Amino acid sequence: MNAPSGIKSQPVPRHRVLAKVVKPMGQGYADVLTPDALLFLADLERRFGPQRRILLENRRLMQDRYDDGELPEQPPETEHVRNSVWEVDPCPPALQDRRVEITGPVDRKMMINALNSGAKMFMADFEDASSPTFANMIEGQINMRDYARGNLKLDTEKKSYRLGENTATMLVRPRGWHLVEAGITVDGKPMSASLVDFGLHIFHNGKLLADQGKGPFYYLPKMESYQEARLWNDVFNFAQVFVGIPHGTIKATVLIETLPAAFQMDEILYVLRHHITGLNCGRWDYIFSYIKTLRNHKQFVLPDRAQVGMDRDFLKAYSLRLIETCHKRRAHAMGGMAAQIPVKNDDDANEAAFAKVRADKEREVRQGHDGTWVAHPDLVPVAMNVFNDHMPQKHQILKKGQAPRISDEAMLAPHSGTITEAGIRTNISVGVQYIAAWLCGRGAVPIHNLMEDAATAEISRTQIWQWLRHSVDVSMEDGSTATMNSTLFETLFRQELDAIKESIGKDAYISGRFPEGAKIFEKSATSVDLPDFLTLPAYEILEK
DSSP: OOOOTTSOOOOOOTTSOOOEEOSOOOTTHHHHSOHHHHHHHHHHHHHHHHHHHHHHHHHHHHHHHHHTTOOOOOOGGGHHHHHSOOOOOOOOGGGSOOSEEEEEESOHHHHHHHHTSSOSEEEEESSTTSOOOHHHHHHHHHHHHHHHTTOOEEEOSSOEEEOOSSOOEEEEEOOOTTOEEEEEEETTEEEEHHHHHHHHHHHHHHHHHHHHTOOOEEEEOOOOSHHHHHHHHHHHHHHHHHHTOOTTOOEEEEEEOSHHHHTOHHHHHHHTTTTEEEEEEOHHHHHHHHHHHTTTOGGGOOOOGGGOOTTSHHHHHHHHHHHHHHHHTTOEEEEEEEOBOOOTTOHHHHHHHHHHHHHHHHHHHHHTOSEEEESSGGGHHHHHHHHHHHOOSSOOTTOOSOSOOOOHHHHHOOOOOOOBHHHHHHHHHHHHHHHHHHHTTOSSEEETTEEEOHHHHHHHHHHHHHHHHTTOEEEOTTSOEEEOOHHHHHHHHHHHHHHHHHHHOHHHHHHTTHHHHHHHHHHHHHOSSOOSOTHHHHHHTTTO
């Protein structure tokens, strides 16, 4: 058996059936989809897959309760955890200074640029910033393998890409518990995408990264309960024994990007206390989750996305509670993403974008965050300067008197504002353009001078659904007021599709998979029952 470094070789028992690859194998795939790695994946799926499915069913049951009028709350059965004195395990040296983190897909060129960007951390994203084609996912694993071995480089006709001497520390975000990987099956069924992404990474790179003091480090997305965090902890315990690294070597940061999870932050830190270093404000997914969780209740309807800012109402309360909770437990409280990107050939627009980023990062560091996210290398120095000015030390974990106690009522307070024709049009345009790009294999897409990913597309279609569901008043561009209904939506939807078609041309519209993207967006935005995730129906046709 060709086990990773540090693992004693053992023959593969004949009665143990490997995971099966059911998609075509590309160049280099055999280096990561080895028989031993596939056996490890099968072990992960058989051990932890059943519990994953139970937890997903629990999500559906909880959503039924929210639909019937219950509101998210802190679990009564874990009051002793919230009220007792404990801390997470100490943070390793490589993760102590996280003042600026850059995120991006697992594309080879983008990984090299991100690692060289000057950021302290790079989150290599198998999830929202990557379209999960089988090629993207496995080639991402090839890139991870080369990185751990010091071989991550790229030569093109125009340029050679190499890692510099001082690179960012890399963290890996596997896909969420709700997703499957259709290209790999166990016992005839698609594997958990989370276990595929994590399993291949830890199998091939865990021991090497641990020996170098560079990992293995992860970002964990879209959890809705501490029970889901406990499942990750169980996976970590098993994997560490398998690859031969000490207990607690794996370190994770959990994205608090669902409304239910925001009421269980203490519990999530507690069940992962030997493996966690902090929590992150995943703001775009959090807005999406707020809409989805409270979808049946008109009092929680949100205005245009542009009016839903982190400086007030439920989003401000959420960030302050995260800071309070993390610092009480000696964990990092990470800020969220600024979606702005540099604007080429327009100095005024570019400076306006940079000013928004500076203001956002200044708000975060003054509130008490220990670091933040950016989406583009040019924004690293902007965010770094803000944090250097206000946080000369590595973090603010020990700084006293930062965040006030936040009530559960404040955690649910909706933003006031208006719903406008322009807001509807923007949601349609962004949603359709993003899905089309995703179907073409791109997960991080610049649209209207913002970096959009799956989370912002989710906001776009759930806002449309919510506004239709509650027949809200819409401020029209001609100064009138209209009721949001199917007629108004269909009119604006067709007009926005025509505008996209006119902008890029009919042939590009068809080859760019815009007709399929439009169909998915329309169906998910207007269905009677709100689909849980946009990417689930889109995944079914991704590689067809």
